[in-house]
Amino acid sequence: MKRRPWTWIMFIGLGLLACTPATPTTAPTATFAVAPPTATPLPPTQSAPAPAEPTPTAAADGGNIVIFKIVPGESQASYEVGETFFNQNNRFNLAVGVTTAVAGEIEANLADPPASRIGTITIDVSQLKSDSTRRDNYLRNNALESARYPIVTFVPTAIEGLPTTYAEGQDYTFRVRGDLTVREITRPVTFDVTARLEGQTLRGTATTTIRMSDFDVGPIDLVGILRTEDEVKLTLKFVARP
Numbered sequence: 001m002k003r004r005p006w007t008w009i010m011f012i013g014l015g016l017l018a019c020t021p022a023t024p025t026t027a028p029t030a031t032f033a034v035a036p037p038t039a040t041p042l043p044p045t046q047s048a049p050a051p052a053e054p055t056p057t058a059a060a061d062g063g064n065i066v067i068f069k070i071v072p073g074e075s076q077a078s079y080e081v082g083e084t085f086f087n088q089n090n091r092f093n094l095a096v097g098v099t100t101a102v103a104g105e106i107e108a109n110l111a112d113p114p115a116s117r118i119g120t121i122t123i124d125v126s127q128l129k130s131d132s133t134r135r136d137n138y139l140r141n142n143a144l145e146s147a148r149y150p151i152v153t154f155v156p157t158a159i160e161g162l163p164t165t166y167a168e169g170q171d172y173t174f175r176v177r178g179d180l181t182v183r184e185i186t187r188p189v190t191f192d193v194t195a196r197l198e199g200q201t202l203r204g205t206a207t208t209t210i211r212m213s214d215f216d217v218g219p220i221d222l223v224g225i226l227r228t229e230d231e232v233k234l235t236l237k238f239v240a241r242p
Contacts (some may be wrong), residue, residue: 064111068202068240070121075102075240077123080233081212086225095135095228097128106202106240113166118156118176121236125182126150143217149183154191171196176206182215191236202240209233 081112085091101124109115126146141145161174173194180189187210197202206221211230212218220228 020125022078024220064109066108066110068108068242070102070104070106070238070240072098072102073100074236075236076100077102077234077236078162079128080235081231082229083226084228087225095130095132097130097136097139098122098240099127099129101127102236102238104238108197108202109168110197112164114159114164116159118159121154121156123152123154123236124150125152135189143212143220144181146206153181154189155179166197168195169198180210182217185215187214200241202236206236206238207233 031236076098078096080094080096081094081189085093102121104121105117105119107117120146126145127141127150128136128139128144128146156176156178157173158177160177163172166172171194173192176193178189178191179186189208189210191206191208193204193206195202209231212220212232213230216226218232219230220226
């Protein structure tokens with residue numbers, strides 16, 4: 001089976017990627033009548049202690065919910081697609097394009113991982129770069145029309161396979177379902193995710209395969225020059241921190 005070139009339509013990680021949609025259960029809060037404490041002024045030479053920095057295992061509300069933000073520049077989204085050059089003796093090539101313009105938030109519930117959620121993941125596909133400027137320009141002005149529709153979005157709707165507990169530094173695999181929008185077309189997509197939490201850094205990789213024809217962006221056929229495959233592999237490698 002042939003491989004596929006350039007077009008994008010990603011990415012979404014998926015965040016993905018990491019933890020996922022599911023609404024955390026909130027326990028009812030008991031209310032008590034407590035007399036307000038009396039503030040005692042500090043001596044003139046004494047300074048108030050600086051507040052402690054929140055950590056992934058101790059959220060500001062005293063719980064275990066931490067919001068991680070995907071770090072652009074350290075994260076990346078990419079496409080891989082096969083292309084055949086008819087004007088070069090039917091030479092086959094694997095086209096790869098990458099962008100580091102990725103953003104999104106992941107709400108990790110460390111006490112109850114299945115209750116974690118993922119916000120919308122966005123990828124600026126107008127910044128996709130491959131080893132060919134001509135290919136990149138064609139995507140911007142024709143196939144993806146990313147000069148006009150620069151942002152591809154992935155909106156997570158469900159997660160499968162999250163563990164009930166987690167151990168720091170251990171890899172976990174699960175699936176994230178959601179809606180991928182390229183230009184003005186939205187289709188359901190499922191990403192396979194591998195993620196791990198180490199200290200205050202959440203890292204992971206999310207992959208899926210889509211068809212260009214499902215989003216009306218291919219396969220690309222330049223008569224007498226080249227033709228791409230219809231299937232495209234999308235990969236999101238994310239780094240997220242509180």
